[in-house]
Amino acid sequence: MQKKIEIIDGKEIHIIDDIFSVAEIEAFYEYVNSLSFRKREKSLSYDEFPIFSTDFIPATFETETFIGKKSREILNQINSAGKDYEMCRSYINLCAYGDVEYPHFDCDPDQSDITVLYYVNKFWDYKYGGETIFYENKQSRLAILPTPGRIVIFPGNIEHMGTIPTRICKLSRYSLAMKFRKKKNHDKN
Numbered sequence: 001m002q003k004k005i006e007i008i009d010g011k012e013i014h015i016i017d018d019i020f021s022v023a024e025i026e027a028f029y030e031y032v033n034s035l036s037f038r039k040r041e042k043s044l045s046y047d048e049f050p051i052f053s054t055d056f057i058p059a060t061f062e063t064e065t066f067i068g069k070k071s072r073e074i075l076n077q078i079n080s081a082g083k084d085y086e087m088c089r090s091y092i093n094l095c096a097y098g099d100v101e102y103p104h105f106d107c108d109p110d111q112s113d114i115t116v117l118y119y120v121n122k123f124w125d126y127k128y129g130g131e132t133i134f135y136e137n138k139q140s141r142l143a144i145l146p147t148p149g150r151i152v153i154f155p156g157n158i159e160h161m162g163t164i165p166t167r168i169c170k171l172s173r174y175s176l177a178m179k180f181r182k183k184k185n186h187d188k189n
């Protein structure tokens with residue numbers, strides 16, 4: 001396992017590689033490739049060009065899939081408060097050349113949500129683009145390639161965007177997004 005930390009706006013972005021075997025990466029990719037998607041994922045509420053996505057049941061995804069389990073394990077390792085968080089959404093984004101995505105936040109500035117991204121494709125050429133870009137004060141600060149099997153963990157209140165693959169890329173770009181939120185003490189749900 002290889003870990004790298006980048007700091008933006010005083011907040012840590014963790015980039016983790018070499019977690020999964022080639023067979024695991026391929027198996028999950030083939031599974032995702034077999035799913036049905038609906039074009040409804042919006043980066044912003046007013047997004048006129050939603051991209052395809054498909055949702056999993058978060059509680060099941062976290063406890064019953066090897067990627068969900070591993071993501072939880074790594075989150076608890078890098079964040080001592082990880083145990084106080086629950087997975088509130090898990091879904092796959094699908095985008096391809098011609099789609100549109102926008103810079104956005106995954107939570108309000110005063111919230112402490114954590115996003116875990118997993119790049120699903122089993123092959124990715126850097127010339128395909130498709131980096132996740134992170135912003136600080138509306139300036140791009142960091143671009144992370146969707147390298148197969150890579151996990152990126154960051155606070156949801158950093159502005160970011162999954163970019164669209166270039167024209168030479170004939171593949172769909174898949175990213176798995178797992179959104180974690182602090183449990184409420186007396187949460188009845």
Ligand SMILES: O=C(O)CCC(=O)C(=O)O
Nearest residue numbers: 093132161162163175177
């Ligand atoms: O696909 C990516 O790189 C980013 C996805 C994302 O920002 C999201 O699902 O909220």
Ligand SMILES: [Fe+2]
Nearest residue numbers: 104105106160
């Ligand atoms: Fe996001």
